[in-house]
Amino acid sequence: MVRYLQDLKNILNAAFKAAGFDVDVIVRASDRPDLSDFQCNDALKLAKQVGQNPRAIAEAVKTQLDSESVFISISVDGPGFLNMKMQDAWLAKYATDMLGSDRLDLMVVDHPQKTVIDYGGPNVAKPLHVGHLRSAVIGEAIKRIIRMAGNDVIGDVHFGDWGLQMGLIFAGLEEKFNALPNLSDKSVRITMQDLSEVYPAASLRSKTDDVFLEKARDYTKQLQDGDLALRGLWKYCRDVSVNAISQNYDDLNIKFDLWMGEADVHDRLIALIKNAVHSGVIVEDDGAMIINIAREDDKKNMPPVLMMKSNGSVGYHGTDIATIEQRIDELRAQRIIYLTDKRQALHFEQVFRGAEALGFVNNGVPKLEYIGFGTMNGKDGKPFKTRDGGILRLEDLIDSVKQSGLKKVKEAGVAQDASESEQEKIALQVGVAALKFADLMNPVTTDYVFDLDAFTRFDGKTGPYIQYTAVRMQSLLAKAGSTGSDTITLYNDADRALAKEILSFQEAFADAYDKLSPHIICLKAYEIASKFNAFYHHCHIMKEDDQAKRDSWLALTSLTLKTLKKFAELIGIEIPERM
RNA sequence: GUGCCCGUAGCUCAGCUGGAUAGAGCGUUGGUUUCCGGAGCCAAAGGCCGUGCGUUCAAAUCGCGCCGGGCACGCCA
Structure with a gap:
């Protein structure tokens, strides 16, 4: 459970109880930031159950809360919403706690599974x-x-190494080499290229050629029954495939245990x-x-x-x-x-x-x-195909995304003094972030249009936008030569809005975990980056004469950076040193 | 035929265990650079939430029908 919400909820539960209602309320970030920081709608729900006027219930609860010092104000609005504005110090306290926590106070389950x-x-x-x-x-x-x-x-x-596809591969190899490859002959070499030619052809042929299909089924059966030659060939093909495939996964920062x-x-x-x-x-x-x-x-x-x-x-x-x-x-x-x-x-x-x-x-x-x-x-709404109607290999996709990243890095001319290999590294980091963020920013069940141009665009709601924002924070902190104070204090609307957004990363994480929905933290990370940019333009940190204010803003910048790095870690992308 | 999913701004999509004025990105239009990296920031225009009925104090959200699109349904994976 998210602690600051739990603390707030405890206060509200007590107030509802004092007003005569024994409930477990729901508190959440307000839909109306102009009116409040947090809202509670339980008076409306209670009204139906107990047959009372919702506004009257809300007012009764509000009376109980008026003595609480954590609020700037509480109001009852509309049909009976409770709107709460929090003291800056209250928000700052939880932000400071996050700053001091390696895991950013993200929730931990009670019973690990x-x-x-x-x-x-x-x-x-x-x-x-x-x-x-x-x-x-x-x-x-x-x-x-x-x-x-x-x-x-x-x-x-x-x-997938045990079904009919194995028999199809064997039947296809037999066709290609005029006989099943004999592995005791050391000159025999089957490459990934061979396999990736043989299989689609065999699969296609099996749909019209019953004799061929029967042969593939027989091979499958013999393999499974333990035929030594086929088991050897099976292992060989599997090794070749694993080898080729693991490089793609490595590039994407995907690690299987x-x-x-x-x-x-x-x-x-x-x-x-x-x-x-x-x-x-x-x-x-x-x-x-x-x-x-x-x-x-x-x-x-x-x-x-x-x-x-x-x-x-x-x-x-x-x-x-x-x-x-x-x-x-x-x-x-x-x-x-x-x-x-x-x-x-x-x-x-x-x-x-x-x-x-x-x-x-x-x-x-x-x-x-x-x-x-x-x-x-594809853009036509049908399963994605390349321009010539084939299937785009992941390897080629990674390469084109990387090339696009490299082009952008060079255009921006920021890492000109970097070596060619560093530029390539940055290009891959940027390209992978573009690809993954584009995929993860929508709910997993959504069909989405694969649009390479949109994938590799680096403005708007994209992975590179988040990376770029984080890189500027790194640059700023390096220039300041300090990560700021240990505590965060709030001074204006911009730093307050940013601090609130960062706190809500905890909610987003809990929600993403409950629903197994990475898109929730992706959207939150974008909001955080966006709020930081507003803060950055509004508060000129390096020019600030008030030392305490400057140190607090640097601390807030550090916290924002930590949060975006944690986000990057969670979806498997990297924040480059520079870009 | 049976079952499941989808239809929200010009485009791509959020929001769906009911709640206040339906949001974002792109695109469009305008503003912004003596200032920490302008891949930025600020702002505007743009919507009978496919459609009809129902439930409710309250429906994009729940129920039923209809229209339109997609997917799956025993010896493929």
Whole structure:
């Protein structure tokens, strides 16, 4: 819970009680900053319950509060809103507390949970493309937010390495090299380039060529049954893919704690199918092994979970369920969060029901959560494609964003004396911030238009605007040769508005954590940067003769910088030394 | 067919567990530089919140219908 709000709430609860109402009120930042700092609407809610005039209730509460010294004023407005204006010292006290706190007084959960977050989801042989971007960017931010709140979090890339796509790759490789590559021949070399050519072609062909598809299914089955040559080839392809993919994730500042995949649970899956057939949870249907998960009160068609296909191979229904068991057994997971494109919502509903049917969930533990994010569309409103109709590779996207960053840095001419490598580093930091902020500033469920021009624009509500603002603070503090005083005092509307905005970062964080919504802290960070710029233009810190005032303003600048850096840390971007 | 999501300013989007005058960015128009980095700041114009009915003291927000758009629905992932 956010402390300053809790303190304020305690005061209000006591006042409501003294007025004869035993309630737990809600206090929040005011919708009308011209009238108040905080508001409370509970008199309106109470009015209905107790059948009294809302304004009369509010007035009764106000009477109880008049002796409180923390308020400049309290008023009852409109139908019964309680508007509270706080003393400057009250706001300054909490701002000073934040200044002295490494974690900026951000909330900590009472009961930390071991949490696994499953994002990433790349596949063997497929280079990362823009479709993987959202999962990685959002997942990374959510992971960091949950971790900051005091939970033990493990991020798993969960590699797609065990389904039919493996058989398709093998069948495709066989075609390309006229035979399955023989790894004992040391001259054999398969590159990421080879894989990324073979797979799409094989996938396409399988849709019209039944013989080819059958062959791919056979290879999949043989691989899963333990064919040594295929297992060797599988490992080779997987290693090549992991190697290529991890560079992209590094560039984006995305770090997975685990690089597990579907294949890791194969033996566990086979064992659990056997047991569950015994207990009758899994039944045979049309040659396949399934779990019926439809319920009588279902309003929609609920297909069964397909644990094993009729040819004896397994797919991602099975591996996803076995992975839940594994995360409980081996990682002691109390909470598992999945992130995918929302088109997979049904799949996860099926998997969760399957896991429950198998008894993996006890008293709601682990808590299984699915976050389906919106699709990334082109300007035509259809799933994003490059100009020639292909899929944009993430690698190329990162490169173009970086180039755009470099161009801007050079145009601005600020780091001209910097080495070429430093300029490139700045360009990447700026480009990644542009990309991530553009993605995270909207709610995750929103479909959004992927517009490279808008992504790489550096004015307005963007990552670079926030970076630029923070860099100027660094420059200012360096010039002053001081980070200011240990306490913050407020002198005017500009520093007051900024201090209030910074305090509310705590609320934004708590809200973002509760709702697993990074966009809430993104919008708040923009507001903070914006308020700082207003303050910066209004208060000429270096020219201020009053030493105490100057030191307090420097302290406020330090606090703003700390807050933006904390924000950057939470969504996985960096504030450059200069830009 | 069944289920889910969406429709808010010229454009891209917030706001949706009901509350005061519906917000932001871009774009447009105007102002701002003897001054800490102007990638900035200040301001203006711009909206039957798809539509109809209902619930309520109060609806962009809740319920139902309709119109328009998107997505998913057993051997792909």
